[in-house]
Each structure stands twice: as C-alpha cells, then as structure tokens.
Amino acid sequence: ALSECRLRLVNGSNRCSGRVEVLHNQQWGTVCDNGWDLNDAEVVCQQLGCGAAVSAPGSAHFGEGFNPIWLEDVECTGMEGALSECRSRKGKPSKCNHGEDAGVVCSGIFFLNVQLVNGPSRCAGRVEVLEQHQWGTVCDDNWDMRDANVVCWQLGCGVAIAAPGLAHFGWGSGPIWLSEVNCTGTEDSLSRCRARPKGVTGCHHGEDASVVCSDPTALRLVNGSNFCAGRVEVLHKQLWGSVCDDSWDVEDAAVVCRQLGCGTVLSAPGRAWFGQGHNAIWLDDVNCTGTENNLLECLARPWGEHNCNHAEDAGVVCSGNVDPLVQKRGWAWWCDLFAQEGRTNGE
Structure with a gap:
C-alpha cells in the first residue's frame, strides 16, 4: 500500500503548493487529475500540515512529472487522514499522461501558533x-x-x-x-x-x-529516496532550478546537508545521478569552503549564467543523522507530528 507519509508537493512556490507526488516502491510518481477536486486536495493539505485547500488545479498546472503515474480516479470525501485512505486506482497501468498531473494549492500551515x-x-x-x-x-x-x-x-x-x-x-x-x-x-x-x-x-x-x-525552503533535494538525498534544486524568481556539477564537490555538498539539517555529506554525485531537471540551471561553478551555513553564501557565477545542460545536474547524498530527531524529520516529520496530534494514522 502507498504510505501515508510519502507525499509531497513539488514545483510550487513553497512546500504547500505544487504538483502532487507520492512515493511507492522507492520512486516518486504523480497523480492523474481524472476526478481530482477540492475534496482530494483538502486531504493532501491536511496530511502535509498545510491548512485548507485553496484550489485543485489539473492539466499539469505545476509542470509535468517524469516518473510513474501512481494514482488516478482519486475519490476522497475530504475527511480522510491521508491520500492513501481515499478510493482510487493504485499503481495499475495508467490511462493518463503527465499532461494530466494533479496539483494542489493550500492556504498554509494551520496548526502553527x-x-x-x-x-x-x-x-x-x-x-x-x-x-x-x-x-x-x-x-x-x-x-x-x-x-x-x-x-x-x-x-x-x-x-x-x-x-x-x-x-x-x-x-x-x-x-x-x-x-x-x-x-x-x-x-x-x-x-x-x-x-x-x-x-x-x-x-x-x-x-x-x-x-x-537556515531556511531550507530555498533549497531542496529531489528524486532521491528520501528528504536528504537527490538532485540539488534552488528557488529563484519563484522557479525551482538545478545546479551544474562544474567544480561540484563534497565541500559544496556539505553545505547543502548542513542547510537542510541532514547531517554530514556522504557523496556529491554529478552527471544527473538523480535524473535531469527540466527548468532553469540557476547556479554554476559553485565553490564553497564547506563551512558556510547556506549554499547562497558560496562563490558562484551570477544567477542563471552557465555553460551546462541538465545532464550535468549536481546531486547530494547526506547521512541524515545529525541526531535521531533530525533523522526522522523532513517529510516524515510532518506525519509524525500529525500522528501525535491525532490527525492521521501515521506509519
């Protein structure tokens, strides 16, 4: 079964808006917009701790995904604790294409005081x-x-x-x-x-x-198996873009791991190890000392100036174990918090 805690919104302006993706068989995939409506979006927003659903755009409003389409014909009442509790066609050969990827826009985190x-x-x-x-x-x-x-x-x-x-x-x-x-x-x-x-x-x-x-909202790792591994993407002009692997090394990756609270760096793979990005290439020739707290503190070319293509997208693998609390946080942390609050069944 699809795990309650393996859900994210990508390619939006923040973690509470974007294309809906679920993790199944260690691979992130999308949701088809057939029948997708505000009731379905409401469950996504509540599961992620993002308040109420504002809209439920389809037709790949936040860009087309690139991996499997894991869910379609989703039919939530809006009261479920997780998207996986809703009726749907799960993991079967899809009759959809990525031009029909479902999206969500949430109001924001509703339980924060x-x-x-x-x-x-x-x-x-x-x-x-x-x-x-x-x-x-x-x-x-x-x-x-x-x-x-x-x-x-x-x-x-x-x-x-x-x-x-x-x-x-x-x-x-x-x-x-x-x-x-x-x-x-x-x-x-x-x-x-x-x-x-x-x-x-x-x-x-x-x-x-x-x-x-440290504000990880301007930095994320995507297409990896968890929050602390994947292709490096940075947010600029409200668009997520990748980083070229020219000069990319463990000192640069160490800063990424530190900024995300993901422990120490294990590797700094280049050559689109975690798949090719599809938006802008925002940074090139990044040169960190390894002591910075934020990737944007490192020397690099001006925004958007590069001589690269997406086959050179940089990646990072972090240990994810600053301490037991940090290790479980990331996407799973929001589920853990909701489990304690009684809002979801957890894992």
Missing part, C-alpha cells in the same frame, strides 16, 4: 506566539539554540543558526507570553517546552527573543 516577524524572511525574526487570539513575544531569559531549533523545525525552516536576544529584530508590542523557555530540542512545537506560566514573565520588550533559521 508561532511566527518570526520583522526579519528578512519568514525564517528569521522576532519570535511571536499566539495565545488568547493575540500575538505576543517571548522573553530571552534562558533563550538558547535548543529553543530556537524547536521554532525552526515547527516553521519548517531547517535548523537554527542563531538565537539572539535583546530585541535583536526590534521591540514587540502587546503581551510577553513566555519566559524562561526550556526546550530539550526534541519537542515538536514551542508550546510543548517547559516555561513559566503564560503571561508571567517579569520582562520588558527590550528582552524579546529572536531566531535565525
């Missing part, structure tokens, strides 16, 4: 939590990287790079909801960490806590 504000991106900024229908800040007393890591994982922003205090991203307003937060670093959300009673802080907004995350 934390956000980062006033920073350069959604993955860096002042920490704010939602309590009693009002956003408020977190005091920096005892605030550290373990607390920051929980915030980054909760937001789908990779791993923590920094946990600045003293209102690094400006003073907040309104309540200071949390103080003396004490996470172990293994919690699924900040609300699960130990802290003083809500609203009891003794702090002022000059002590507001902040977080800077």
Whole structure:
C-alpha cells in the first residue's frame, strides 16, 4: 500500500503548493487529475500540515512529472487522514499522461501558533506566539539554540543558526507570553517546552527573543529516496532550478546537508545521478569552503549564467543523522507530528 507519509508537493512556490507526488516502491510518481477536486486536495493539505485547500488545479498546472503515474480516479470525501485512505486506482497501468498531473494549492500551515516577524524572511525574526487570539513575544531569559531549533523545525525552516536576544529584530508590542523557555530540542512545537506560566514573565520588550533559521525552503533535494538525498534544486524568481556539477564537490555538498539539517555529506554525485531537471540551471561553478551555513553564501557565477545542460545536474547524498530527531524529520516529520496530534494514522 502507498504510505501515508510519502507525499509531497513539488514545483510550487513553497512546500504547500505544487504538483502532487507520492512515493511507492522507492520512486516518486504523480497523480492523474481524472476526478481530482477540492475534496482530494483538502486531504493532501491536511496530511502535509498545510491548512485548507485553496484550489485543485489539473492539466499539469505545476509542470509535468517524469516518473510513474501512481494514482488516478482519486475519490476522497475530504475527511480522510491521508491520500492513501481515499478510493482510487493504485499503481495499475495508467490511462493518463503527465499532461494530466494533479496539483494542489493550500492556504498554509494551520496548526502553527508561532511566527518570526520583522526579519528578512519568514525564517528569521522576532519570535511571536499566539495565545488568547493575540500575538505576543517571548522573553530571552534562558533563550538558547535548543529553543530556537524547536521554532525552526515547527516553521519548517531547517535548523537554527542563531538565537539572539535583546530585541535583536526590534521591540514587540502587546503581551510577553513566555519566559524562561526550556526546550530539550526534541519537542515538536514551542508550546510543548517547559516555561513559566503564560503571561508571567517579569520582562520588558527590550528582552524579546529572536531566531535565525537556515531556511531550507530555498533549497531542496529531489528524486532521491528520501528528504536528504537527490538532485540539488534552488528557488529563484519563484522557479525551482538545478545546479551544474562544474567544480561540484563534497565541500559544496556539505553545505547543502548542513542547510537542510541532514547531517554530514556522504557523496556529491554529478552527471544527473538523480535524473535531469527540466527548468532553469540557476547556479554554476559553485565553490564553497564547506563551512558556510547556506549554499547562497558560496562563490558562484551570477544567477542563471552557465555553460551546462541538465545532464550535468549536481546531486547530494547526506547521512541524515545529525541526531535521531533530525533523522526522522523532513517529510516524515510532518506525519509524525500529525500522528501525535491525532490527525492521521501515521506509519
């Protein structure tokens, strides 16, 4: 049977929109749009923790897939916990083609009560939590990287790079909801960490806590067997594109693994080891020292300048074992979280 936790949206502007793909027999494949509607999309959005379905585009709205078409004639009620629980034709010879690949656009992550504000991106900024229908800040007393890591994982922003205090991203307003937060670093959300009673802080907004995350939303590995292996793709101008393997080596791959929270590098295969991309080739002649936290910190040609073709697409294989928590995260982490919340059957 198709696994509940092997589902992703690709080629969209974020992880909550894109072409629907499911993993079966260790290979990602698409879903045919025959009968595809908002009820089906609703199940996908809920399974991925992406809120409510906004639309269910067909006709390869997010580009054509290239591997098997694993599902067609999907018929969900909208109440299922996973796409694999819906009625469908599974894994049989398909009567569809990739011009009929199904897509989904979701509203966003609906169960989050934390956000980062006033920073350069959604993955860096002042920490704010939602309590009693009002956003408020977190005091920096005892605030550290373990607390920051929980915030980054909760937001789908990779791993923590920094946990600045003293209102690094400006003073907040309104309540200071949390103080003396004490996470172990293994919690699924900040609300699960130990802290003083809500609203009891003794702090002022000059002590507001902040977080800077690695933000894997601008980087992904695709067409591998898991979240931590595959063809390297980066997001630029709202389009995912590949990286040329000219000068690609383990130092470059090490940065990718670090940015994604995927442990240490095992290999840096080139020559489209994980299949050829089909959009832009965004980066070429990448030259990392191996110590950078983000691939975009490395030297490279200007965006889109290259002398390559997709047969030279770069790949990465990471160990995926920074710690047991990081190892299970990626796509599977969202399923684990939903299993704990009672929203899906898990694996």
